[in-house]
Amino acid sequence: MKTKIAVAKGDGIGPEIMASVLRIFEAANVQLDYEYVEMGKSYFDAGHSTGMTAAAKETIERLGLLFKGPMETPKGKGVKSINVTARKVWNTYANQRDFRSLNGVDTVFSKAGIPINLTIVRENIEDTYGGIEHLLTNDVAVGRRMITRPGSAQVIRYAFEMARRKGYAKLACGHKANIMKLTDGMFLETFYEIAKEYPDIEASDIIVDDLCMKLVSRPELFQAIVLTNLQGDIVSDLCAGLVGGLGFAPSANIGDNISIFEAVHGTAPDIAGRGIANPTALLLSGILMLRYLGFSTAAADIENALLYTLEQGVHTGDFGDKSTAAANTESFADAVIANLGQVPAKGAVVAQPDAAITINHDKPSINKLTITSPNTTQEMVGVDVFVESGKQPQELAEIAKGKETDLFKLVMISNRGTQVWPTGSIFTELVNEYRIRFEKKDGAEVTQKDLLNIAAELSDDLKVCSVEFLMKFDGKIGYTLAQGQ
Known part of the structure; x- marks a missing residue:
């Protein structure tokens, strides 16, 4: 019985490259059946604010797997990216992107004889x-x-499982916990907690700016790296540049119920309809999908045919030897099909037995809610009140000190994260938004209402923009100090 998946052709060059990839699948006798779904720019234009029809959403949720071409989100219409929305709505929490040197794709590293073979796993839901x-x-x-x-735990555990499955000996965590001590700090702390469950994999961490420097100078140092969402987005595109660009970078978005495999390059409207687009990235994403579905033999056959084709110098116009004629989209696919059964001299893939992987088709009855430590003790210790003001710090302090009570004392005022009261520098340049921090006095017991009352009192004299409670969890402070505090 064939496995049925949802397919969205995409915008721009999407339909052309999708047709070529599915033709290669058919030639390789891949046991897939397709339900085409309506998504992308034309559906935004038709008034679907999510970029997909209700029928498309139902089909994808029923089948549990989407194979999609590149999609465009209309600019200037206040709508969210269809690509980001799809990943978030269906909780595809892990974005896996494999980067390897490809035959016939010249890069600085291939010319230097430095092979690249690394995987980036990016958290896909949270962050900015x-x-x-x-x-x-x-x-x-x-x-x-x-x-x-x-x-954090979901994506990090996936990264360790992926590393073990691929036979990697080490996994690094990229982060900026030296600056973002609570957010990246939580991600890094979770990484090392989960690492204890995988003693066979060497766990390490690296600050993301140092990571970027090392990736462009010594990429062979790394096998797999897990990162938060924004940092992972940037680093994965950096890695695409190491192997020839986004046209050679596959992408898998993995969730517990629904997964998405896609090309992450643009829709290239300037060449759409001309039949000259490079289908390699979408084909590599499709190969990742086949392995995910358990079609390991077909995945290896197609990948070897692709590597052999590239090794023979077949190329589209965006890469390869410019002194030889470029293939178009169709003839490139024809070459891969003709080379099914061939094995490249370099980088051949060994076919593994097909795995029995079953997509979870059980539709949950309620939204999943995870609380890792429900018995954590919590204590309210103060409040940060963000206000709009064109006053000088000392003037603000006089207003804020007038709001002190038997419960609270004024401890700090900052501007753009830098302390400007009770101490600061005359050289600190200001904007018209301040943070005023009150902390409870020793022995005081305070409630949410007490904290909100401070903001209410300040609102008599200042415009209050936002309020954040200062909390302790199991005795540890859950907030950061200002620069210079």
């Missing part, structure tokens, strides 16, 4: 991709960067 932003003043915009312990 929550898109939660506010203008606090006309001059100050704030975005919430959410990192959660359950979300």
